[in-house]
Amino acid sequence: MTIKIAVIGSGPSAFYTVQNLVKSDLDCEIDIFEKLFSPYGLVRYGIAPDHQSTKNIIRVFEKFLLNKKVQFFGNVEINNDPSLNQLMELYDAVVISTGMAKDKALNINELNKEGYYGATEFVNWYNGHPDYVSLNPNLKSDTAIIIGNGNVAIDCARLLVKNKNELENSDITPYAYKALINSSIKKVYIVGRRGPLDAKFTTVEIREMGELNDCSALLSNGTINSIDKNQLNDDLSKQYKILTNFPEANNINTGKNKSVEFKFYASPIEIIGDKKLTGIKFKNNLINNNNEYFTINCGIVISAIGYTGDKISNIKTNNNGMILHNENVIEKGLYTTGWISRGPNGVVGTNKHDGAKVAKHIIENITDQNKEGRKGIKILLKNLSIRYISKEEWVMINEEEIKRSNKNFSRSKFTSNEEVYKFLKTIVSN
Numbered sequence: 390m391t392i393k394i395a396v397i398g399s400g401p402s403a404f405y406t407v408q409n410l411v412k413s414d415l416d417c418e419i420d421i422f423e424k425l426f427s428p429y430g431l432v433r434y435g436i437a438p439d440h441q442s443t444k445n446i447i448r449v450f451e452k453f454l455l456n457k458k459v460q461f462f463g464n465v466e467i468n469n470d471p472s473l474n475q476l477m478e479l480y481d482a483v484v485i486s487t488g489m490a491k492d493k494a495l496n497i498n499e500l501n502k503e504g505y506y507g508a509t510e511f512v513n514w515y516n517g518h519p520d521y522v523s524l525n526p527n528l529k530s531d532t533a534i535i536i537g538n539g540n541v542a543i544d545c546a547r548l549l550v551k552n553k554n555e556l557e558n559s560d561i562t563p564y565a566y567k568a569l570i571n572s573s574i575k576k577v578y579i580v581g582r583r584g585p586l587d588a589k590f591t592t593v594e595i596r597e598m599g600e601l602n603d604c605s606a607l608l609s610n611g612t613i614n615s616i617d618k619n620q621l622n623d624d625l626s627k628q629y630k631i632l633t634n635f636p637e638a639n640n641i642n643t644g645k646n647k648s649v650e651f652k653f654y655a656s657p658i659e660i661i662g663d664k665k666l667t668g669i670k671f672k673n674n675l676i677n678n679n680n681e682y683f684t685i686n687c688g689i690v691i692s693a694i695g696y697t698g699d700k701i702s703n704i705k706t707n708n709n710g711m712i713l714h715n716e717n718v719i720e721k722g723l724y725t726t727g728w729i730s731r732g733p734n735g736v737v738g739t740n741k742h743d744g745a746k747v748a749k750h751i752i753e754n755i756t757d758q759n760k761e762g763r764k765g766i767k768i769l770l771k772n773l774s775i776r777y778i779s780k781e782e783w784v785m786i787n788e789e790e791i792k793r794s795n796k797n798f799s800r801s802k803f804t805s806n807e808e809v810y811k812f813l814k815t816i817v818s819n
C-alpha cells in the first residue's frame with residue numbers, strides 16, 4: 390500500500406511538498422531527483438552568501454531529507470535519460486518543481502558581448518554552481534551597471550561593493566571572494582526602466598544598501614522631484630523613505646570610496662562596444678525630458694530582469710516558460726509547484742502554499758498502483774550507467790564542506806563533480 394512519489398528538483402517548492410507529505414500519515418516513499426550533486430536549489434545557489442539567516446531554512450529542509458521515507462538522487466536530470474515518461478511509469482505521483490534558473494533575455498544586442506552577464510550567471514558564479522565556476526566576470530573596470538529594480542539586482546550590487554570583512558561569515562565560494570575583494574569596481578549603477586515607486590526591492594534589502602562600510606547609496610540627480618507623491622501608500626512609504634534618505638549623487642562627498650547609485654526611468658536600448666562592451670545607451674523614459682538618450686560607460690553589465698525555466702519534453706509551457714496547469718495539477722498523477730508553475734516571484738516561504746496544495750491532491754487522489762518506485766529507478770539508473778549521489782553521500786559531502794572551510798566562512802563548497810567523486814572515493818578507500 391506504499392504510494393511511490395517522485396519529486397523533480399530540490400529547491401524550496403520541492404521541499405515544502407516533501408514536508409507536507411512526510412508530516413501526513415500517508416504511507417509513502419518519496420524520491421527527490423536533482424540534476425546537481427547537491428540539494429536545495431536556489432537556497433544553495435541563488436540566495437546571496439552573505440544572507441546566512443535566509444539560508445538557515447536548509448536546516449528545516451534537511452530534517453525532511455533525512456526522514457526515512459525520503460531518498461535523494463543527485464546528478465540525475467529528468468528529461469531525456471531518464472525521461473519524464475519513464476519516471477511516470479515507475480511512480481504513482483510525479484511532482485515537477487524544477488524552478489526557473491535561466492536569465493530572461495534583454496533582447497537588445499547583448500549576445501556574445503564580453504562583459505555582459507545575466508544575473509543567474511553572476512549569482513551562480515559567486516555561489517559556486519558547478520556550471521559557472523569559470524565565468525571569470527570582468528571586475529577590472531571601475532564601473533558596473535545592473536539592469537533591473539528587483540532584489541536580485543540589489544544582491545548583485547551588494548556583492549560587488551562589500552569589503553573583505555563584510556564578505557566573511559558567509560558561504561561565498563573562495564575563488565569569488567578572492568576576485569571580489571581584488572575588484573576595481575568603485576561605482577555601481579542600479580538602473581530601473583520605471584520610477585522609484587514601481588521598484589520591486591523590499592525594505593530590508595534597500596536599507597542594507599545604506600549601511601555598507603565602504604560604499605554610499607546614492608539617488609540619481611532629480612529623482613526626488615520625479616516622484617508623484619499622490620501615488621504613495623502605506624506599502625510604498627517605507628521604501629520611499631529609505632530611498633529618499635539616500636543623498637542625491639551630485640552634491641556628495643561621503644568619504645567612502647565606493648558608491649551604488651539608484652537610477653530610474655531608463656530603458657537600455659543598446660550595448661556599446663564591439664566585442665567587449667564599453668557602456669550602455671539608455672532611453673530616458675521621463676515624460677517631457679529633452680535629453681531623450683544618454684550613455685553610461687562601464688566595463689561590466691549584469692542584467693537582473695527576471696528568470697525563465699528549462700523546458701521538459703512533452704510538458705506545455707506559456708511564453709514565460711511557466712508550465713500550464715490547473716491548480717498545480719498537470720494531469721492526474723502529475724503535478725507542479727514553485728516558480729516553474731507560477732513564475733519567478735516571492736520569497737522562499739511563498740512556496741509553502743504550493744507544496745501544501747500538491748501534497749493534499751496526492752493524499753486525496755492517488756492510490757497505490759503497485760509501481761516499482763525506488764527499486765525500479767535504481768535498476769533503470771544502473772542500466773543507463775548513471776552514478777547518482779545518494780542521501781547518505783550528500784550527508785558526507787555536506788559535513789566535509791563545513792569541516793574544510795576557513796574559520797571565517799560557514800562552508801567551502803565542492804564546485805565540480807570530479808571533486809565530489811574524488812572525495813567520495815577517498816572515503817570508501819579509508
Ligand code: NAP
Pocket residue numbers: 495536537538539540541542544581582583587588589590591594656657693694695696733734735736
Ligand atoms: P523582480 O522582482 O521581478 O524584478 C525584475 C526587475 O526587472 C523589475 O524591476 C522589472 O521592471 C525589470 N525588468 C524586467 N524586464 C526588463 C527589461 N526588458 N528591461 C529593463 N528592466 C526590466 O525579479 P528578481 O529581482 O529577479 O527577483 C525574483 C524574486 O526573487 C522576487 O520575488 C524577489 O523578491 C525574490 N528575491 C528575494 C530576495 C530577498 O528576499 N533578499 C533576494 C533575491 C530575490 P518592471 O517592474 O518595469 O517590469
